Amino acid sequence: MSDLLAGPAEVAGGLSVHGAVDASASVRAALVARDLPARLATKDPTLWGPYAEAVAKIRLGWLDTHRRSRELLPQLAELVAELADLDHVVLAGMGGSSLAPEVIARTLGRPLTVLDTTDPGQVRAALADRLERTVVVISSKSGSTVETDSHRRAYWQAFLDAGLSEAEAARHFVVVTDPGSPLEATADGMGVVTIPADPEVGGRYSALTAFGLVPAALAGVAVADLLDEADALAGSLGRDHDNPGLALGAALGTAATTGRTTVALTPDGTGVDGLGDWAEQLLAESTGKDGVGILPVVLDSPDAPGATGPDVLTVSYGGALTPGQAPGAGTADLAVNGPLGAHFLAWEYATAVAAAALGVDPFDQPNVTESKANTARILAEGRPADAPSFTEGAVEVYAPAGAPADLVGALRELLDGLGDDGYLAVTAYLDRRGDAAVAGLRPALARATTRPVTFGWGPRYLHSTGQYHKGGPPVGSYLQVTGAVTDDLPVPGRPYTFGELQAAQAAGDRQALAGRARPVLRLHLTERAAGVAQLLDAAGRTRT
Structure with a gap:
């Protein structure tokens, strides 16, 4: 280098x-x-062809949003001062609403809890962490993101259960969303402060809009410096x-x-x-x-x-x-x-x-809604019944017909099927904190193949690389890891729990991939800690 x-x-x-x-x-x-x-x-919207022009016309604001975002600075300074006693900042958002603030906080060494999961264990741990000192930033461009709405409901109920009045609970929330979104109306009904996002900037380009700046400012970042750096x-x-x-x-x-x-x-x-x-x-x-x-x-x-x-x-x-x-x-x-x-x-x-x-439109995401629609249908109708191909220790294996009847063999077959141009995507619908060790599957499996291996946490990855997996080159294979839920958590006001939502999202994603004839191997951990250790051991033994 x-x-x-x-x-x-x-x-x-x-x-x-x-x-x-x-x-x-x-x-x-x-x-x-x-x-x-x-x-x-x-901001010429014709650069990506006539089919992309209509979207590009309303999605090129990121080129100078860092200048318009300066208008937010006085409001952010006032908000930071008003909420100075709430020093635990939780960001509830998915994809573009959470990824940039997390980078900002990590790079500049400021504490920020990012909640971009439906795993009940991870959500429960966040709710139990310094609740009385917590301010929750609810971020959603569309205002209809199911994960973020579920987080909002869980925190609202937690504050009420802690004895706060609705007016007192409202002080613990800040909403960031596009003007006119359903979330804006919900926030008004709650009596919550709303900071409008830049409507001419798509979610993944929104780092220097309110989506990136509001949680970062509350976490103690001098966000004006970021705007200065972009302007330079x-x-x-x-x-x-x-x-x-x-x-x-x-x-x-x-x-x-x-x-x-x-x-x-x-x-x-x-x-x-x-x-x-x-x-x-x-x-x-x-x-x-x-x-x-x-x-x-x-x-x-x-x-x-x-x-x-x-x-x-x-x-x-x-x-x-x-x-x-x-x-x-x-x-x-x-x-x-x-x-x-x-x-x-x-x-x-x-x-x-x-x-x-x-020769593609960089501002649309035509394939991201399929898994969401599958999830909604599964929540309404119930998950389809399925039985494991076999069980080995703490791992239930759901493999394609004819796969080897052992864990190492099933993993090896998945890798061998990548061919000369394929890739493997490992997606883990688990607790990003409590089950963090499972991320070791990526390097372990990458050592066993010459093909690319990626890793993503579900459902977080659905808002990140999910578009590529459905709409990109049809050469991917998928290893999905799910886990048993021993202590579920209800989603207030909804007829399902976080565990049921997480399971439906995993199942909906499998259906979307299977509908494209992509190879999917699902491994379900009946006991998470033991199962993760078993998976890492098996992945290490796939090297030939």
Whole structure:
């Protein structure tokens, strides 16, 4: 990586992109010939073709939302002062409503509890944590997100059960949503403060809108700095040269159109923490449609399994660097370094550029509703009856017909079926905190195959990479992990529990994948701790 950083770079606004200057020259030249930088900077909605124009007209506000967001700063300062005694900030949101604030908090070292799950154990633990000092930010662009509505209901009931009046409970909530959404009306009825989001910015591009800034400000972040960092970069976006966003986008587009359709995202250890989880949604949901797309693989370190391969573009990210400073092993193809606010804007711009190279609409998500519809139907009608193919220890195995009747064999068959162009997506409908060890399945299985392996928490991943899995290249295989619920939690005012909702979401997702003839292996843990240990052991034994 030191050699990479010592080479030529494109730099503006404190953000640098190393490694993209020569490799993507032809694609970049074609984009410049279309006058793409100037047209994009001026919000030309025709860049992605006539079919995308109507959506693009109302989704290009991210290019300058950092300037409009300054209008929020006085209100945020007042809100922070009014709620100074509520020092435990909980963010209830999914996908674009939660991923950017989590990166901001992690990078800047501020405490923020992100609740983006329907696992009853994780929800129960959040409700039990410093309730009397908690302010809950309810974030939903559409205002109808089932997970977020369930969190709102659970916290409202918890505050009332703790003896607060409705007026007192209302003080513990802040709502962020689009003007006119159903959630805005609900918040008005609750007497809750509502901060409107920018209606011209889609969820995954909303890092520098109220969705990113409100929870970050309440957590103690100086959010004006993020806006300043983005503004320092913004002047470069209309240029044909000295434009790191264009350099990154052209490199991503070049890779995706020349066979390197997987992007491995790895931190370089220089102070930007968790950006890969945010960029994963941005890239997958923006490009994964019409049978094409960029598959992001989020890695913990440069030397993690899956960082390299003939169809992998490895991109490291971090804070400010001088040549030779990046720590750790690894040979990244690109290195993106700079302040966090600039990162947000640069990656958004680059994703829109890469989508133009791929010929897809970066602002729609045509396949995300299928799993949601399946979930609603299952909640209304009940889950379909199914029986495990076999049980091994604490793991029930639901495998395709003819699969080996042992856990290692079933996993090995799934890996062997990936072929030369497939990938494996591991999705865990479990407790992201209490069952965190199950994330070790990704590196363990990546060591056993030369193909990409991703990992996502359900239902969080449905709002992140779910679009890619349904609308992208039809070459994915899926390992779904679910777990027994021993202490369920009701969703107040709804005829189902969190455990039932979680199970319905997992089943609905399986149905959506099976309907596309994608291979799905489901492993159900009858006892979670023992089952996770058993799975990790079995994954380690799949190496041939």
